[in-house]
Amino acid sequence: MQGGIGNQLFCLYAGRFAANNSKSELDLDLAQLGKAATSRTFDLGDLEFPFSFNIKDEKSGMFSDLFFKVLKRSRHLSKLANLYNSPVVGFDKHLLTADKPLVLNGYFQTYEYVSRVSGNDEDATLFKLRNSGTAYQELEKRISELNPVVLHIRRGDYLDKKNINTIGALSDDYFIGILKLYYPERPIWVFSNDRNLANFSVFPNLEVISTGELTDLEELILMSKASDLVISNSTFSWWSGFLSKGSVIAPAKWFRGLNDPENLCPESWLRVNPDWM
Numbered sequence: 001m002q003g004g005i006g007n008q009l010f011c012l013y014a015g016r017f018a019a020n021n022s023k024s025e026l027d028l029d030l031a032q033l034g035k036a037a038t039s040r041t042f043d044l045g046d047l048e049f050p051f052s053f054n055i056k057d058e059k060s061g062m063f064s065d066l067f068f069k070v071l072k073r074s075r076h077l078s079k080l081a082n083l084y085n086s087p088v089v090g091f092d093k094h095l096l097t098a099d100k101p102l103v104l105n106g107y108f109q110t111y112e113y114v115s116r117v118s119g120n121d122e123d124a125t126l127f128k129l130r131n132s133g134t135a136y137q138e139l140e141k142r143i144s145e146l147n148p149v150v151l152h153i154r155r156g157d158y159l160d161k162k163n164i165n166t167i168g169a170l171s172d173d174y175f176i177g178i179l180k181l182y183y184p185e186r187p188i189w190v191f192s193n194d195r196n197l198a199n200f201s202v203f204p205n206l207e208v209i210s211t212g213e214l215t216d217l218e219e220l221i222l223m224s225k226a227s228d229l230v231i232s233n234s235t236f237s238w239w240s241g242f243l244s245k246g247s248v249i250a251p252a253k254w255f256r257g258l259n260d261p262e263n264l265c266p267e268s269w270l271r272v273n274p275d276w277m
Contacts, residue, residue, distance in 0.1 A: 001028050005043045005216055006235025007107055009127075012044065014108035016051055016117050017095065024101040026053040046217055047127040051117070090261025109235060109261040111242060126243065129221060135213035136222060143225050148187040148207070150223050151175055152240065154232035155194035164277070168256025170232055172199040174275040178230055178249055179203065191223055191237075233274070241269065 001011050012028065019026040033040040042055070086092045086106030095104075095113070118124035132140075143150075158169040176199065179188065188206040190197065200206050211219050220236060223229060224243035231237035233254045241248035252271035254260040265271065 001030050001033055001042065002040070003107065004040060004236065005220060006237075006239055007109070008040075008042070008044055009239055010108045010110070010113075010235065011104070011106075012049075012053070013114045013117055014095065014106070015104055016053070017113040018098055018102055018104060020117065021095075022099055022101045026051075027056050028053055029056045029103075031057065043216065044127075046130050046215065048130055049127050050125060088262060089259075091263035107261075109238075110263045111266050112263050114242065129217060132218055133213065133215070136215075136218040139209065139214075139222055140225060143189070143222065146187050147227055148189040149179070149183045149228045149230065150226035150240075151179075151188065151190045151192075151230045152223060152232050152234065152237035153190060153192035153194055153197070154234040154237065155192065159277070164256075166255065166257045168233065168274070169277045170251060171275045171277045172197075174251070174272070175230060176200065176202070177275070178272060182249070183228065186228070189226070191219060238264075242266070 001008055003011070015026050015028065028042075030042050033042060082101060083103040083105060084094075084098070086094075086104070086108065089107045089109050091110035091112045092106065092108065095108075114126065118126060129136075153170070153175060155169055157163060158167055163169075186205070188200075188203055190200065190206060190208045191211060192208070195208075197208060214222065216236075220240050221243065223237060223240035226240075226244060227246035228249075229237075229241050229244050229246060230249045231241050233251050238250075241250065248269045249272055250265050250269050251274040253274050254264060256274075256276050
């Protein structure tokens with residue numbers, strides 16, 4: 001397992017797909033989460049899934065930290081340990097033919113494994129909250145009554161020097177252009193980790209949703225309740241879009257300076273050319 005909520009969900013579903021193929025149990029190794037450049041924790045504990053898995057924490061992990069680093073650099077040792085390092089960020093066709101238990105390492109950012117695990121059932125429940133707070137319940141009621149267009153504007157570390165020209169951060173003009181073209185009269189809700197949203201004051205019916213009383217999982221699922229969702233190049237809001245029964249608009253280029261993950265977004269999503277900061 002690696003990354004934040006979005007990437008952890010991608011890893012989970014890729015693992016479930018591979019476990020189904022090999023008719024084996026699924027173990028989630030959490031040992032590496034806290035050892036990445038950005039330390040992470042397991043963020044999916046408050047979700048219920050329609051399948052089972054086992055948790056391997058740092059003490060019960062499959063490999064020690066040092067041994068795992070050595071394994072990743074040695075094709076021969078990886079093969080002996082059944083460790084498969086995916087060479088791509090998105091859809092990896094080699095998993096389709098893997099019929100023995102594997103230790104997977106990668107990001108697996110694609111809808112392909114999710115769809116296969118759910119049997120391509122668009123009405124399947126991929127996961128749900130175990131519990132929700134009062135703030136979430138009130139906003140869930142409001143989003144149903146008001147029917148706003150929901151924007152997720154992802155900034156934060158995307159603005160860091162190491163990320164701005166690789167991952168890339170979508171500009172205000174990108175979102176404003178979409179709103180003016182597709183949703184000129186609709187109420188608008190904005191979810192963002194950037195509080196400098198002065199350029200959006202041209203929309204009198206826009207509301208910035210304070211997420212201080214929501215958990216991250218509540219925010220993800222709340223956004224999925226929108227009938228129209230405009231997402232950033234973020235795996236977090238990707239999952240909101242994938243859970244949504246409505247329309248989704250996503251940037252046509254996912255990464256500014258990197259190759260995009262293969263088969264990342266479903267064909268039903270509208271893709272709009274990005275404008276970068």
